[in-house]
Amino acid sequence: MKKKVLQNYAQLASRAGLRFEAQSGAIFGLYNGYKVLVYPENENYPYILTVSVSATRPGNPISKAEGKAFSKEHKPVNSLRQDGYQVKMTLGQMTNQEKLAANLTEGLNALTSFLRANNFQNCCQTCGSTNPTEACVAGGTCMQLCYNCFVNLQQNQAVASTEKQKKKENIIGGIVGALIGSLLGVACIIVLGQLGYVAAISGVVMAVCTMKGYDLLGGKLSITGVIICTVIMLVMTYMGNRLDWAVSIAMELDVDIATAFRSVPLLLEEEIIDSASYWVNLFMVYAFALLGAVPTVRNTMQNQKKESVFYRLGV
Ligand SMILES: [Zn+2]
Incomplete structure (x- = not known):
């Protein structure tokens, strides 16, 4: 990521009361009781932000209609969908930093209120367990993982990479x-x-x-x-x-x-x-x-x- 983008991200994080990690460029932290990750889906468009929360509502993921209604109700939000245990909200592109920060805060508030109102619980992005999780970089991707899943993914990768080297x-x-x-x-x-x-x-x-x-x-x-x-x-x-x-x-x-x-x-x-x-x-x-x-x-x-x-x- 470019230096200027990283500086802007650091500011965004502090305005939203979140943390920033320069190596991955990820913004993460606890927001209204939910563990959020903020990152660009495509690094070429750093000002199209995606907010990801690993959360579960047993047996009942966010439906298409719910997602549509949510993005219609909240102007900065482009889309809201659930993919496995990952709830993803994408915000509209905004290059003006003031507006981007305002949009992010509005989006974060809307999303966390929605999750609370619908009884969503923080969980692990991979296994869905509600054991404590941590924001990690796994295989170059930002994820919210429980300790076991993080260790498993890392070990699997290590095995795969030695096999590749042996080949x-x-x-x-x-x-x-x-x-x-x-x-x-x-x-x-x-x-x-x-x-x-x-x-x-x-x-x-x-x-x-x-x-x-x-x-x-x-x-x-x-x-x-x-x-x-x-x-x-x-x-x-x-x-x-x-x-x-x-x-x-x-x-x-x-x-x-x-x-x-x-x-x-x-x-x-x-x-x-x-x-x-x-x-x-x-x-x-x-x-x-x-x-x-x-x-x-x-x-x-x-x-x-x-x-x-x-x-x-x-x-
Ligand atoms: Zn897990």
């Missing part, structure tokens, strides 16, 4: 997977190319499918895997672009695709294909593949890191 990377399998995945990227380049687009989406498909393919058949995606995938993507993007031209040539000159594919360099040399537009096109597909690959690798690495993040917010 050997199968490079041959990875290459096969990456090639199969990259064929989807090639198909995407040709189909969209024939429709007249050089779309960012084909680059993204190429990058995601190649790396997913490697991960699935290779067992895991290491740095070696990323390098192999990059080489495959470079070659296959070139092939996809040339095939796209070959399809157009085949239709134009009424020859088969293999002949058209082979004739591309000759047609370029003879300037029957405009070489500027050919190379610009290829360059753009590469640029889009790069745009797709960088966030994919970054997200994979970040998620791997996040999975092992466990700590209790209050301590």
